[in-house]
Amino acid sequence: MRASSKIWMDGRFVEWDGAKIHVLTHGLHYAYAIFESLRCFRTSRGPAIFRLPEHMERFLNSARTYRMNLGYSKSELEEACVALVKQNKMEECYIRLIAFSAYGEMGVNPLSSKITVAMACWDWGPYLGKDSEYKGVRAMVSSWVRVDSRSLPMQAKCVANYANSALAKMEALAAGYDEAILLNPHGMLAEGPGENIFRVKDGVLSTPPASSGILRGITRDTIIQFAADEGIRFYRNDSAREEIYTSDELFFTGTAAGIARIREVDGRRIGNGQYPVTEKLQRLYKDATHGRIRRYQRWLRYVN
Ligand code: PMP
Numbered sequence: 001m002r003a004s005s006k007i008w009m010d011g012r013f014v015e016w017d018g019a020k021i022h023v024l025t026h027g028l029h030y031a032y033a034i035f036e037s038l039r040c041f042r043t044s045r046g047p048a049i050f051r052l053p054e055h056m057e058r059f060l061n062s063a064r065t066y067r068m069n070l071g072y073s074k075s076e077l078e079e080a081c082v083a084l085v086k087q088n089k090m091e092e093c094y095i096r097l098i099a100f101s102a103y104g105e106m107g108v109n110p111l112s113s114k115i116t117v118a119m120a121c122w123d124w125g126p127y128l129g130k131d132s133e134y135k136g137v138r139a140m141v142s143s144w145v146r147v148d149s150r151s152l153p154m155q156a157k158c159v160a161n162y163a164n165s166a167l168a169k170m171e172a173l174a175a176g177y178d179e180a181i182l183l184n185p186h187g188m189l190a191e192g193p194g195e196n197i198f199r200v201k202d203g204v205l206s207t208p209p210a211s212s213g214i215l216r217g218i219t220r221d222t223i224i225q226f227a228a229d230e231g232i233r234f235y236r237n238d239s240a241r242e243e244i245y246t247s248d249e250l251f252f253t254g255t256a257a258g259i260a261r262i263r264e265v266d267g268r269r270i271g272n273g274q275y276p277v278t279e280k281l282q283r284l285y286k287d288a289t290h291g292r293i294r295r296y297q298r299w300l301r302y303v304n
Contacts, residue, residue: 002123004088008080009118011072013087019118027100031160032110034062037255038095040085040121040303043291047091048300050255050289052078054218058157059097065156068110070099070117077117078301084119085303094124094256100159127194127256128179133282136263136275137178137252139192141241142168146182146190149213157215165193179252181244181265184213189239195252195260196220199239200277202248209236219253219285222299226284229295232277247271249278259285 007019027033036059040049056074063070072080081095101113128137144167152160168180181197184190189208191197196217198207205227210216227234244250248271250262259282261275288296 004090004093004120004122006084006087007118007120008084008087010116011080013084016120019120021116022103024106025100025103025116026105026110026113027102027116027159029106030101030108030110031158031163032066032068032113033098033100033159034059034066034068035099035157035159036062036097038081038097039255039289040090040093040095041289041291041300042092043300043302045291045302045304047085047093047303048291049081049085049095049303051218051222051299052081052301054221055255056081058216058218059099062156062158063099065153066110066158068099068115070115072117081119082301082303084121088121090121090123092123093121095119095121124256126258126260127254128252128260132178132252132260133258134261136261136270138176138264139179139181139262140172140175140177140266141244142171142180142182144168144171144180144182146184146213148185154213155210155216161215162193169193179260179262181262183241184208186238187241188212189241189244190214191217192252192254192257195254195257197262198223198251198253199244199247200249201243201246203233203277205232205234205277206237206239208238212238217253217255219255219259222285222288223253223259223281226281226288230280230284232280245270249275251275251278251281 006013097119101110102116172180191214252260
């Protein structure tokens with residue numbers, strides 16, 4: 001991790017190395033913690049945060065789901081986020097927000113703990129590596145099943161969800177793959193450990209519906225809007241495991257990962273190595289995030 005200078009913590013800026021918490025922090029023991037990830041991109045008008053209100057809305061929805069009182073309004077959080085990027089003089093960065101039950105009480109009930117809210121930003125390249133964009137990654141279908149939303153509300157970005165993700169990720173890495181693909185309890189395609197997934201078959205783009213137990217990704221939503229604007233045929237549908245293998249194109253989407261091609265799943269090459277639909281979406285995503293498409297300027301919050 002490449003440290004930057006300042007971290008926003010409970011309403012004020014502290015030095016990067018000074019943003020510390022106690023080992024008996026409640027949220028660390030009982031996973032009462034929600035988080036959010038954003039990116040800020042370099043544009044000709046300076047740094048711009050991509051889809052800031054949508055990310056903050058999801059953060060607030062995660063808090064609502066977990067009965068967590070953040071103590072900040074949406075606009076206060078948005079302004080803090082902009083100030084954070086400015087403070088750190090970042091041209092381009094990844095931004096992480098977290099809210100968790102603080103040190104003080106123990107026991108499972110989190111509602112007697114104070115909530116700490118913090119945000120940090122740093123320089124972070126594509127999550128699945130530089131080659132993930134065009135060369136693509138190798139993935140495996142995990143033996144770990146995505147948590148069912150009757151057990152944990154998967155549309156809330158709670159730290160607890162990532163224990164399931166970490167098991168899948170470690171399994172994939174140990175088997176020599178780059179990333180995992182998780183199926184849901186019905187055996188249908190769900191998502192990656194930290195990414196949504198799309199497939200292209202016969203020119204039709206599709207992705208699992210929110211009801212499949214996934215996180216409703218903001219990059220996923222961006223891709224869906226591109227498809228509508230470009231007249232690419234698209235639907236949300238469940239896909240069986242074998243439909244993953246027989247896709248013409250397959251890719252992950254996420255704030256950290258960007259749009260990452262999947263070139264192989266469980267030792268099976270995807271399609272014929274051509275990714276025309278993915279390539280078009282990748283170009284749009286790059287241009288939109290970097291402020292080069294007028295109709296998508298509405299998604300950018302300029303820092304300066
Ligand atoms: N699914 C999971 C489980 C994730 O952690 C993420 C990353 N936030 C995504 C999907 C993609 O969401 P987004 O495009 O909003 O980053």
